[in-house]
Amino acid sequence: MFEVFANLGLGFTVALTLKNIGLCFLGCLIGTLVGVLPGVGPVATIAILLPVTLSLDPTGALIMLAGIYYGAQYGGSTTAILVNIPGEATAVVTALDGHQMARNGQGGLALGLAAIGSFIAGTVATIVIAAVGVPMTRFGLLFGPAEYFSLMIMGLVLAVVLAHGSILKAVSMIAVGVLLSCIGADMETGRERMTFDLPMLHDGIEFVVIAMGIFGFAEIFKNLADPEKRDVVRGSIGRLWPTWTELKQNFAPMLRGTALGSILGVLPGNGAILGPFASYAVEKRLSKTPELFGKGMPAAVAGPESANNAGAQTSFIPLLTLGLPPNAVMALMVGAMMIQGIVPGPQVIERNPDLFWGLIASMWIGNLMLVIINLPLIGLWVKLLQIPYRLLFPGIVVFCCIGLFSISNDPAQVIMAAIFGLVGFTLFKLGFEAAPLALGFVLGDLLEQKLRQALIISNGDPTTFLRSPLSAGLLLVAVIALVMAVLPTIKRSRDEVFVENS
Template sequence: MFDVFTNLGLGLSVALTLNNVALCFIGCLIGTLVGVLPGVGPVATIAILLPVTLSLDPTGSLIMLAGIYYGAQYGGSTTAILVNIPGEATAVVTAIDGHKMAQKGQAGLALGLAAIGSFIAGTIATIVIAALGVPMTRMGLLFGPAEYFSLMIMGLVFAVVLARGSLVKAIAMIVVGILLSCVGADMETGRERLTFDLGMLHDGIEFVVLAMGIFGFGEIFKNLADPETRDVVRNQIGRLWPTLGELRENLAPIMRGTVLGSVLGVLPGNGAILGPFASYAVEKRLSKRPQDFGHGAPAAVAGPESANNAGAQTSFIPLLTLGLPPNAVMALMVGAMMIQGIVPGPQVIERNPELFWGLVASMWIGNLMLVIINLPLIGLWVKLLRVPYRLLFPAIVCFCCIGLYSIANDAAQVMMAAFFGFIGYALYKLDFEAAPLALGFVLGRLLEEKLRQSLIISDGNPLAFVQSPLSATLLAVGMMALIVAVSPSMRRGREDVFKDA
């Protein structure tokens, strides 16, 4: 335990520098803004800002991007409560009772409970990350090429199981992502693969181009084609801070939500999305007045919002310790680290302790900033919610094009991103989820590298992946998860969970 606080002390010394505090604030502010504005999510925003990180130091850029991610969770609760539009899947549960409270003139209480619950959850989740960081990193050092290959296979299976919609479509997206990662020169022979003699593909597809196209431009096309009607609450916001009695009543839901979110957030494959749903179910079961749920129950806001924020932060654990991105945002974080020349995985904590602990400590600072940013500025967020999307998207498109061109001073990158934008919109219309594609693309090169290394070491023996007990266990867990997911009862339950997400 002493080591945990020593390491957090190192992290605070890094995170509290003027430059990193400023970047944390910028990230939290942008995250809150994109969370508040429906149609501008953290995935698209981080994809758009990836070129900006090239001019920043690695620690500062990751602190800013992390602030955008968990800041969007705060901002998403504002939109869900005031407008009944969950910008993120994790805010679906908050919208159920939060908007009902707003309609009854208790919008301020709902927003206050969401902010306080998120701050408490974020503080505890930061300590959890610090406590689990070193043990999981030590475990990661036991991994050889075969174990890493099996770990990534397990992570991709979990991404399929926890993806919204059809399992077959999720598998197809992962396969397409892996194939796209193979475009360009072969890593051993140098021969071109899947380039179709197009000059722009000789060096492969840049992750920034794919991410900005699928998520950035794709999101713009989606919002222009399907404009949302915003029913902004006209009632008085009311008092923001709950009374001591209200806080005492909701402290238990906050703590239970924090535990659920922290545990589920560590799961590969976007387990964090399950946290709010699980918290809502638990609170309704434990409540003395379950009939109030769906009609403005404060516990139905406090618990899920705590689970939401805790899960968002503990999802950094598999990324930072094992190099395994559990969701689309973490896949973008991997891309940001690789742009900076940092290989995600267990070596990060040894080779870049300032980066690892600085990022962890910045999360607590960011959570404190978010309480300050969110509650006093509620009036401003309400006004922003009334800005039509048609006035926002030209600036977003312009910023995207400038960022893409600046990567290699090549207009072909902008054209390629526009092409992927149409692909992203087509995926949306055909009900394919793009997140598994991003995960497959990010892990594709590493998956191929570890597969080849394992086969070279074992003289081409495919049994190498089951001869190691750790590798065999990871493959068995992935296989069991897939078998359970395709069972009829589990499939029906899975559809019920994600039908509104």
């Protein structure tokens, strides 16, 4: 325990510099803004801002991007409660009772409980990450090429299992992502692969281009094609801070939500989304008045919002300790680290302790900032909710194009991102998720690298992946998860849940 707080002390000395505090505040402010404005989202925003991180040091860049991610979780609850439009997928559950509370004149109470629950969850999650960071990193050092290959296979399989809708579509998206990562020069021979003699493909495809295309530009196309209707609560939102009695009544739901979110956030395949749904189900089952759920129940806001923020933060655990991104946002974080020349994985804590512990400490600072940003400025966020999207997207497009061009001063990058934007929009219309494609692309290079290393070490013997107990165990988990996902009964229940949550 002493070691945990000593490491956090190192982190706070890094995070509390004036520059990093400013970047943390900027990230939280931008995150809240994109969470409040439906149709933007943290994935698209982080993709758009990746070129900006080139001018920042690695620690400051990751602190800002992390602030955008968990800041969007806060902002998404504001939109869900006041407008009944979840700014984030994880805020869907919050909208069920939060908006009813707002219609009943208790919007301020719902916002206050959401903010307090998120802060408590963020504090606990920060300590959890600090506590498990070192043991997980030591565990990660046991991994050789074969174990890393099996770990990434397991991560991709779990991403398929936890994806919404068709398993076949999720598998195809991951396969496309892996194939796209192979475009360009072979890592060993230098021969070109799948370039079709196009000069723009000779050096492969930049992750920023794909991310900004399938998330940034595609999100713009989606919002222009189907603009949302906003019904902002016009009446008084009431008091923001709960009474001591209301806080005591909702403290247990906050703790249960924090525990559920912390556990589920670690799962690959965006397991953090499951946290709020699981918390809502638990609170409804434990409640003495389950019939009031859906009509403005405070516990149905406090619990899921705590799970939401806890899951957002613990999703950093597999990224920082094993180098395995559990969701699309973490895949973008991997891209940001690689742009800075940092290879994610267990070596980060040894080679870049300032970055590792500084990022963790900044999460608690960011959560404190978010309480200050969200509640006193609620009037400003309500005003922003009334801005039509048609006035926002031209500025977003210009910013995207400037960022893309600045990477290599090559207009082809902008053209490729636009093409991927159309591809992302088409995938959305056909019911395909873009997140598995991004995960496949990010892990594709590492997957090929570890596969080749393992086969070279074993003189081409494919059984090397089964001779290591750890590697064989990871592959076994992947096979079991995939078999369970394709069983008819499990598949039917998955489809029913997806219909209910849509």
